[in-house]
Structures are given as structure tokens and as C-alpha cells.
Amino acid sequence: MPDSAPDSTAGSAGAERFRPLLFSIAYGMTGSVGDAEDIVQDAYLGLTRAQQSGTRVTDPKAYLTTAVTRLGINHLRSARVRRETYVGDWLPEPVVVPPGPAEHAELSDALSMAFLVLLEALSPVERAVFMLREVFGYAYPDVARLIGKSEVNCRQIFARARQRISAAPATPAMSRAVGEELARRFFAAAAGGDLDALLGLLAPDVVLFGDGGGKTQVVGHPLAGRDRVARLLAGLFRRGRTLGVVLRPAWVNARPGGVLYDAEDRVIAVFELAVADGAVQTIRSVVNPDKLGHLGPVSDLARVSGVM
Structure with missing residues (x-):
């Protein structure tokens, strides 16, 4: 986050390597390809504006990940009414990877449709904490920094979220x-x-x-x-x-x-x-x-x- 002198990769070109991770987080939060791409783009624009205004960013990955997580929480809060009035079964927008390289080929293999449907039962903050910890393996101090809450609070939120969706059967991994x-x-x-x-x-x-x-x-x-x-x-x-x-x-x-x-x-x-x-x-x-x-x-x- 904003701090002392930026490293040589702090520019937008160097920070582009984080895009697959950022997309996975935003997509896991929203279940929408278009919304996830918009959130990621907004995070990059925020980084660019911060740098242009003279803000020193030593860790662009942390800056972008925090921005995407908080933008995702805000998006879920505004979208909750639309989700509650959705007609029929809700499924996320599919991320389709054809044979060969593709833009979202690095989407976390945990973000199946079944998993994203389960996450719908969680509040926006619960969803963010659970996904960052369970899917992306962030340590609690990092989750606390990304969410803007205490580490103790994040542990409690994660335990509550896990209990709410603990009955879900896991799909075995396959090649x-x-x-x-x-x-x-x-x-x-x-x-x-x-x-x-x-x-x-x-x-x-x-x-x-x-x-x-x-x-x-x-x-x-x-x-x-x-x-x-x-x-x-x-x-x-x-x-x-x-x-x-x-x-x-x-x-x-x-x-x-x-x-x-x-x-x-x-x-x-x-x-x-x-x-x-x-x-x-x-x-x-x-x-x-x-x-x-x-x-x-x-x-x-x-x-x-x-x-x-």
C-alpha cells in the first residue's frame, strides 16, 4: 500500500503480471466475468492515478489486491437485492477456456460453479474472508489487511463462514x-x-x-x-x-x-x-x-x- 519509494515494477506494465490473480479474486467475489473485469480495471486505474499524484507504492500487488477485494465487497452489497429477486436457479457467468492458451486460463481451480453458488449464502465480508483464506491461502494477517478488519475478527468471520457452508460436498480434483x-x-x-x-x-x-x-x-x-x-x-x-x-x-x-x-x-x-x-x-x-x-x-x- 502507499509507502516509500516505488520499486521498478510498480508501473502499470510491471503490475500487469498480477492480472490473473486479481481476476480470480474479483470473479470469486462477483460470479460475473464482466463485473470482475471492470473491478480489476478500476483497481489498475486507481494505482495509476495514485502514482501520477505522487503517491509512492512499494507493493503494487498488495495495493491492487486490496483494491479488488474492497471493490468486490462494495459490488456485492449493491447487488444483493438483484440476487434476492433473481428468477430461478442462479449460476455464475461461465469462464470458458478453449483448448490452448486463454486470457483466464489461470482461474483458480477452486472457483467451480458449485463453489460460487455456495458462496452466495455468505455476506459480502464473509465471502471475501472465506475465499481469500480458503481458495487463495492468504494468512490471517494478510486477510485482515486486505479486508480492513482485525486479525481476530477475520478468524471469527472465517469460522462462521466455514460453518455455514460446511455441509457442501467437495468435488475431487482431476487432470x-x-x-x-x-x-x-x-x-x-x-x-x-x-x-x-x-x-x-x-x-x-x-x-x-x-x-x-x-x-x-x-x-x-x-x-x-x-x-x-x-x-x-x-x-x-x-x-x-x-x-x-x-x-x-x-x-x-x-x-x-x-x-x-x-x-x-x-x-x-x-x-x-x-x-x-x-x-x-x-x-x-x-x-x-x-x-x-x-x-x-x-x-x-x-x-x-x-x-x-
């Missing part, structure tokens, strides 16, 4: 190669209408969630059970084939998944798969067109037909 191969077989079975293969890749108690945000037709509530989910997916993909719809595998929120496109290469939906023991345990589908625009042009099918 990207293993996850992508299972996703490839899963989506190939769905696209090809191979119901037996699809059933073999779904866990018996698989659950499917859909987020349409009231903008498109989705399943009205989480759909549970291997037979029901398999038949729904087979029917959706069968209908999609008649419309020229294609699915391209991708890495979604550090999990295997895919992006559904229409015949004009516009985005319809994004799928994230939670996989364990060689089977798909949970499917999350984002169809809300307001959450897909950062991926490219959005299909009209995302607005009217209801892919999920």
Missing part, C-alpha cells in the same frame, strides 16, 4: 486431460442419441441445474435421477440436430464442459460437468443470454427456445 476425455464421450453420446452410453456416464443420483434468469425457458427446478436427466438431454440434443446446433468441448470454471452453438456460430448455452468416480455427478447449464455475451454473439435460441 484436465481426464476431464476433457470424459466430457467428449458424454457429449458425443448426447449428440448421437446414444441413450445407453449416456446412462453409463451418468451417476445414479445425477442432478441437472439450469439458469435462464427468467429470460428463457429452463427446467423449473433441479432435475434429479439418471433416467430423467438422460432422456431430457437426449431429447434436447435430438431437437438441436434438426436446427444445426453443435457442441464444442471446453474447460468451464476449471471443470470439463462445453459450449453449445447454433448454425450461425452464435452461443446458445454453456455446460459445466462435475465429475467423480468416472461419472457425471452434476450438470450445470447457463442459458441466460445476459450471462453469455462475453463469449461472443448470443443466439436467438438462447432467448426463446429453452435449451435447458
